[in-house]
Amino acid sequence: MNIPSFAHPVLSCADAKQYESKLMTDDAAEWAAMQKAGAGISRCIMRDYQELRPLPDHMRILALVGKGHNGGDALLACGELLAHFPRARVDLILTASPDDLKPLCARALKGLEGRVKRHRFEVESVEQGHDLLDSISEGRGFHICLDGLLGMDFRPPLRSPLDVLIQAVNDYDAIDLRAAVDLPSGAGDEASELKFEADFSYATGIAKKPLFEGIANCGRVRYLDLGFYNHPEAEALDGAEYVLTPRILKPLNKLRPASVDKRKFGHLFIVGGSAYMPGALLMSVQAAVRSGVGLVTAFAPESVAAALSAQVPEAMWVPWPETSNGTLNPRAIPLLMDRISMASAVLVGPGLGHDRNTELLAQDMATKVELPVVFDADGLRSRVVEIAQKRKSSYGKIVVTPHMGEFMRIAKITEPDYDPETLLSFSRIYNVITLLKGANTRICDGETILYNTTGGPVLSRGGSGDLLSGLIAGMIAQNNSDEMTAVARGAMLHGLAAQRLARARGQIMVNTTQLLDYLPDVLRSLDVNSRTRGLGLS
Numbered sequence: 001m002n003i004p005s006f007a008h009p010v011l012s013c014a015d016a017k018q019y020e021s022k023l024m025t026d027d028a029a030e031w032a033a034m035q036k037a038g039a040g041i042s043r044c045i046m047r048d049y050q051e052l053r054p055l056p057d058h059m060r061i062l063a064l065v066g067k068g069h070n071g072g073d074a075l076l077a078c079g080e081l082l083a084h085f086p087r088a089r090v091d092l093i094l095t096a097s098p099d100d101l102k103p104l105c106a107r108a109l110k111g112l113e114g115r116v117k118r119h120r121f122e123v124e125s126v127e128q129g130h131d132l133l134d135s136i137s138e139g140r141g142f143h144i145c146l147d148g149l150l151g152m153d154f155r156p157p158l159r160s161p162l163d164v165l166i167q168a169v170n171d172y173d174a175i176d177l178r179a180a181v182d183l184p185s186g187a188g189d190e191a192s193e194l195k196f197e198a199d200f201s202y203a204t205g206i207a208k209k210p211l212f213e214g215i216a217n218c219g220r221v222r223y224l225d226l227g228f229y230n231h232p233e234a235e236a237l238d239g240a241e242y243v244l245t246p247r248i249l250k251p252l253n254k255l256r257p258a259s260v261d262k263r264k265f266g267h268l269f270i271v272g273g274s275a276y277m278p279g280a281l282l283m284s285v286q287a288a289v290r291s292g293v294g295l296v297t298a299f300a301p302e303s304v305a306a307a308l309s310a311q312v313p314e315a316m317w318v319p320w321p322e323t324s325n326g327t328l329n330p331r332a333i334p335l336l337m338d339r340i341s342m343a344s345a346v347l348v349g350p351g352l353g354h355d356r357n358t359e360l361l362a363q364d365m366a367t368k369v370e371l372p373v374v375f376d377a378d379g380l381r382s383r384v385v386e387i388a389q390k391r392k393s394s395y396g397k398i399v400v401t402p403h404m405g406e407f408m409r410i411a412k413i414t415e416p417d418y419d420p421e422t423l424l425s426f427s428r429i430y431n432v433i434t435l436l437k438g439a440n441t442r443i444c445d446g447e448t449i450l451y452n453t454t455g456g457p458v459l460s461r462g463g464s465g466d467l468l469s470g471l472i473a474g475m476i477a478q479n480n481s482d483e484m485t486a487v488a489r490g491a492m493l494h495g496l497a498a499q500r501l502a503r504a505r506g507q508i509m510v511n512t513t514q515l516l517d518y519l520p521d522v523l524r525s526l527d528v529n530s531r532t533r534g535l536g537l538s
């Protein structure tokens with residue numbers, strides 16, 4: 001398999017198990033991987049908790065420990081957390097007797113001796129489970145609950161007492177952050193109906209397919225690159241699904257040559273806005289000018305163009321005649337086509353509004369513009385993808401950036417559908433690059449799906465998609481990579497900046513455009529010399 005340098009394969013649990021067995025040829029290799037996993041999980045927890053508040057010194061951690069290697073990873077993560085927070089308190093719920101633990105899990109437990117409290121889970125009902133959790137936490141609940149019960153070997157059914165324990169923990173309100181080691185217990189190639197309800201799943205070494213089923217069924221996915229693919233055996237893997245790593249940003253973090261000028265970095269045209277949604281266009285333009293593109297020209301409804309240009313003087317603003325609806329009049333398209341030789345890519349859609357005129361405008365763009373064109377928001381029409389289907393191969397790609405509702409419209413399906421095959425065949429048949437937005441955004445060119453796991457619910461607010469389309473189109477306009485890579489790069493930057501925003505200011509009381517101020521830190525924190533483990537970037 002030709003593995004892109006910036007993405008790692010997503011495997012079924014069965015394939016992951018087989019691949020791991022080729023890498024872990026003895027206990028020493030396995031123990032080393034477990035230690036890396038434990039350290040990675042603890043680092044992620046310390047980082048991700050900050051979306052709520054700083055972790056307190058005296059935090060209370062509950063670890064659910066099964067007898068296998070997931071249990072061992074959870075225990076090693078607890079050891080790391082204790083090393084950073086010596087005043088933390090760790091309670092373990094063990095579902096097996098210490099004699100029944102696998103040797104490396106027993107070794108991890110031994111390493112915590114004297115520093116943690118152990119509890120056996122011998123209750124018979126969910127209510128008794130809640131009483132136990134109350135008694136362990138002295139009624140104060142837990143800052144973190146770490147699920148290391150079951151891993152990728154799980155096969156349904158979920159047996160007692162694990163079902164009672166998982167239900168009791170799922171229903172227990174007083175837990176701030178619920179973290180699953182690798183996969184939530186109960187998930188797998190075959191899943192049980194009842195699963196540990198994770199806020200975060202920390203995929204250790206290999207991102208498994210069940211993590212990407214449905215819409216965030218396993219919470220937010222954090223892929224921990226443990227170096228499993230730096231191995232000759234990786235060549236033999238095949239499949240269409242990959243998880244992106246921050247390595248995709250590495251080419252952006254280079255000193256620019258002294259001789260360059262703005263024309264070297266492309267010129268993006270943005271067409272959008274309407275009298276009642278000028279803000280969406282504004283946000284896309286703001287993001288585009290931050291993308292590194294040399295020039296941005298925005299085509300805006302004439303009634304708002306002057307006001308918008310005062311907000312982003314870096315862009316050039318062309319007033320566009322309006323319809324009686326306050327939308328862009330399609331008859332004015334020569335305004336753009338007369339200048340098209342100056343552009344390197346076009347974005348159509350943010351704030352465009354939905355009427356017959358904007359529909360005609362979007363169709364005209366898809367037909368007439370030979371450059372790469374990104375269609376977003378109200379630019380996403382089924383006629384646009386039908387036109388893309390017949391597009392000449394010498395023309396730039398058409399990129400569509402729907403959320404599931406918009407995808408259903410352009411793919412003409414009636415139910416939300418996260419099946420990878422649906423996305424692959426849609427992108428292949430219509431000859432488009434599709435960025436399907438949501439938790440775990442999927443980017444697909446008809447052959448490959450790239451999962452972007454960065455970002456989070458801080459993005460669930462008006463305008464996040466407008467920033468994304470501005471960034472993506474700005475990346476494409478720079479012409480320094482193929483369109484698929486440029487789209488993935490924009491998505492990764494957007495998600496990492498969102499994480500930084502959420503950690504600095506929380507998920508709730510923020511403005512969408514605050515994300516823009518965290519973009520520079522994303523690039524500036526890249527450790528360009530690191531060859532493993534995701535460039536040390538977060």
Ligand SMILES: NC(=O)C1=CN([C@@H]2O[C@H](COP(=O)(O)OP(=O)(O)OC[C@H]3O[C@@H](n4cnc5c(N)ncnc54)[C@H](O)[C@@H]3O)[C@@H](O)[C@H]2O)[C@H](O)CC1
Nearest residue numbers: 277279280350351377437438456457459462463464465466
């Ligand atoms: N001020 C205005 O003019 C507005 C106009 N609007 C119109 O809507 C579109 C664009 O919509 P937008 O609000 O930007 O949202 P999208 O759905 O396109 O994109 C969302 C963005 O956020 C990510 N995301 C959301 N939830 C999660 C999550 N739980 N986890 C991870 N990521 C998440 C998602 O992946 C996308 O990247 C605009 O052009 C106008 O036509 C809006 O109504 C806003 C105000």
